[in-house]
Amino acid sequence: MFQNRAEAYALALPAAIFAAIVFLIPVGLLLSEGFRSAQGWTLSAFVDFFSQPLNQKVFLRTLKLGVMVTAAAAVIGYATAYAIVSLPPGAKGRMIGLVVLPLMISPVARTYAWIVILGRTGIVNQALMLVGLTDEPVRFLFTETAVFIGLLQLFLPLMIISLISALENLPKDAVPAARILGANWFQVFWKIILPLTREGLIVGGTLVFTGSLTAYITPAILGGSKVLMLETLLYQQVTVANNFVAASVIAFLLIVMSFSANILLRRIATARNRK
Amino acid sequence: MMQKILAPLTLALVMLFLIGPFAIIVAASFSAGDTLAFPPQGFSLKWIAKVFTVESFRQSFAMSLFLAIGGTIAALILGIPASYAMARYRLPGAETVRFMVSLPIIVPGIIVGLALLRYFVIPIGLSITLALFLAHTALILPYAVRVVSASLANLRSDMEEAAVLLGASRLGAFFSVVLPNIRGGILSAFILGFVTSFNQVPVSLFLSGPGVRTLPIDMLGYMEIVFDPSVAALSSLLAFLSIGIVFLAERFLGFSRYV
Numbered sequence: 001m002f003q004n005r006a007e008a009y010a011l012a013l014p015a016a017i018f019a020a021i022v023f024l025i026p027v028g029l030l031l032s033e034g035f036r037s038a039q040g041w042t043l044s045a046f047v048d049f050f051s052q053p054l055n056q057k058v059f060l061r062t063l064k065l066g067v068m069v070t071a072a073a074a075v076i077g078y079a080t081a082y083a084i085v086s087l088p089p090g091a092k093g094r095m096i097g098l099v100v101l102p103l104m105i106s107p108v109a110r111t112y113a114w115i116v117i118l119g120r121t122g123i124v125n126q127a128l129m130l131v132g133l134t135d136e137p138v139r140f141l142f143t144e145t146a147v148f149i150g151l152l153q154l155f156l157p158l159m160i161i162s163l164i165s166a167l168e169n170l171p172k173d174a175v176p177a178a179r180i181l182g183a184n185w186f187q188v189f190w191k192i193i194l195p196l197t198r199e200g201l202i203v204g205g206t207l208v209f210t211g212s213l214t215a216y217i218t219p220a221i222l223g224g225s226k227v228l229m230l231e232t233l234l235y236q237q238v239t240v241a242n243n244f245v246a247a248s249v250i251a252f253l254l255i256v257m258s259f260s261a262n263i264l265l266r267r268i269a270t271a272r273n274r275k
Numbered sequence: 276m277m278q279k280i281l282a283p284l285t286l287a288l289v290m291l292f293l294i295g296p297f298a299i300i301v302a303a304s305f306s307a308g309d310t311l312a313f314p315p316q317g318f319s320l321k322w323i324a325k326v327f328t329v330e331s332f333r334q335s336f337a338m339s340l341f342l343a344i345g346g347t348i349a350a351l352i353l354g355i356p357a358s359y360a361m362a363r364y365r366l367p368g369a370e371t372v373r374f375m376v377s378l379p380i381i382v383p384g385i386i387v388g389l390a391l392l393r394y395f396v397i398p399i400g401l402s403i404t405l406a407l408f409l410a411h412t413a414l415i416l417p418y419a420v421r422v423v424s425a426s427l428a429n430l431r432s433d434m435e436e437a438a439v440l441l442g443a444s445r446l447g448a449f450f451s452v453v454l455p456n457i458r459g460g461i462l463s464a465f466i467l468g469f470v471t472s473f474n475q476v477p478v479s480l481f482l483s484g485p486g487v488r489t490l491p492i493d494m495l496g497y498m499e500i501v502f503d504p505s506v507a508a509l510s511s512l513l514a515f516l517s518i519g520i521v522f523l524a525e526r527f528l529g530f531s532r533y534v
Binding site for chain 2: 002003004005007008009011012013014015016018019020022023024025026027029030076079080082083084086095098099101102104105106107108109110112113114115116117119121122123153156157160214216217220221231234235238244247251254255258259262
């Protein structure tokens with residue numbers, strides 16, 4: 001440990017000052033716009049924002065999709081992570097590689113693929129018409145279902161990876177022991193796997209939930225203006241309505257949700273370090 | 276018994292869901308047809324070739340490359356000394372500094388872009404290129420600090436203390452002892468920063484102007500107007516570029532140790 005305080009500040013302050021000027025001050029100013037009016041500080045922008053049915057709908061839809069994507073990712077994530085952890089080491093490594101691979105690919109490319117799959121002449125519609133389930137193409141694009149599928153595909157890897165590391169710390173004999181003692185799979189999951197991997201589930205869940213809430217590309221491409229979420233609404237408020245006050249309200253909502261999730265994650269991390 | 280069938284089936288379905296769309300994009304980019312479709316109509320390289328002839332793609336690719344390389348270098352120039360100070364000095368307020376530089380990860384990028392547009396670009400007349408550069412640097416800074424801090428934590432501090440005791444200046448010890456020992460971490464930070472910046476969309480959404488936009492933003496705009504496979508071709512090229520870089524990094528640097 002070096003003691004020279006002046007040196008330490010000279011090294012650390014440029015980064016901190018940069019973050020303050022480029023980031024902290026402009027973002028703080030933007031957020032404050034939602035609370036200011038000609039008369040002084042006020043919450044009226046928030047009241048106005050939530051008094052409009054469209055905004056209410058978008059806010060609730062964003063929360064709903066966040067919860068649904070997180071729940072689906074948790075169910076699929078547990079099944080996948082359990083199957084991967086049970087594999088022999090070599091195959092396990094390759095599977096983890098395949099799970100991580102999509103994270104390296106641009107989200108624009110990953111979302112764009114769904115247009116080919118779900119579009120009017122896409123594979124799903126071709127298959128449905130081939131087996132005669134429908135005579136006309138079914139509309140999938142620009143529906144909540146399409147956004148749900150896109151978000152799930154985007155964020156599922158984060159859940160699987162969090163659950164893999166949690167499941168690897170599960171004592172090896174716990175599940176077979178419970179099975180021998182007569183527990184069924186449902187009991188094994190609720191009484192053994194879930195309590196012992198809770199941390200991994202919360203970490204993965206937080207990543208998926210905040211990722212879905214603050215996603216822009218997926219709702220923009222697969223939802224369009226029919227299925228707005230908070231970020232696409234923010235973009236519209238600025239570019240179409242030129243309404244910076246509403247944009248600032250949405251920014252505040254997004255930051256509050258993102259921060260709460262982050263604090264939760266940090267709590268869990270410090271609780272784990274103490275053990 | 277059930278598990279013998281269920282586990283591989285689950286894995287196969289999930290992998291199909293995760294990797295399948297990417298495979299389809301790759302297949303569609305070799306199509307000979309004029310619209311985006313799967314299965315592709317015939318085989319040709321014309322869409323792959325077309326990507327290189329679209330002027331706006333060339334411009335925005337150069338812009339994205341400049342931001343990813345320049346932004347990462349700037350983030351490292353700011354981040355390495357800060358990480359070093361937090362790792363090796365008794366620094367009151369170290370937690371505040373760490374919190375401040377890691378903020379850009381927590382705050383959604385779209386808000387950062389909008390804030391810069393509203394308070395720097397519009398009133399002060401800051402150029403959009405410079406605003407993009409600052410925003411991407413801020414975005415990469417948390418990754419740079421995290422990765423460099425991790426590799427500093429793995430490096431014993433008595434080495435540079437010994438170098439100083441033996442007469443090296445503090446700065447000389449840093450450049451001759453510390454820097455060579457954390458170069459793997461710095462390279463990993465560089466790659467992580469590059470990929471993060473290159474694939475980044477939300478932060479750049481509001482920061483675009485005539486002839487000034489990043490590649491992913493350009494692709495978003497292009498696919499709204501044109502429905503041919505060229506965006507698919509470009510997407511596959513970029514994906515293979517990212518995967519290639521990360522694969523080489525993992526192979527030669529053990530990249531995942533730092534990330």
